[in-house]
Amino acid sequence: MSKPLGYYTNYTPGEETLLATLQDNYGAAFEKISKREKLVILTALASHIGCQLEGDCREEIFTITKQMKEQLTIDDQLGIMEAIIVQIRWDQNFVVEKQELPMQ
Incomplete structure (x- = not known):
């Protein structure tokens, strides 16, 4: 996290909130939390x-997740995580309609 x-x-x-406590304990950019710990969170x-x-x-999501873990580099896996977080955060979720073909 490069920004505070x-x-x-x-x-x-x-403010006196959990967010304030987190920043006080772990840094404004969570620099005191390891990559492994950030992934656990x-x-x-x-x-x-x-x-x-x-x-x-959908069952296929578990299949493609397994393929991603086995076939993609860690950098690509992190890139997918970042893309998904941005899409979820800013509500860019595209719903698959029943008449559409599932991902292959």
Whole structure:
């Protein structure tokens, strides 16, 4: 994270919130958290948010995820993660209609 926490969240310096505590303890750019720890946080938060959403996940998504893990470099996997986060964050989710063919 190259920008401070407040850039990505509703944190305002001087507030006494969890975001303030996180910034105080781990740095404005989470520089005191390792890459592994950041991935654990990302996994936990993504799982938590995903469990709150309605609907099922298509079986093919598990298949392509397995292929991504096996065939893509870590940099490409991180790039996909970044793209998905941006799409989710800014509501650029394209829903597959039933008449459309699934991804191959």
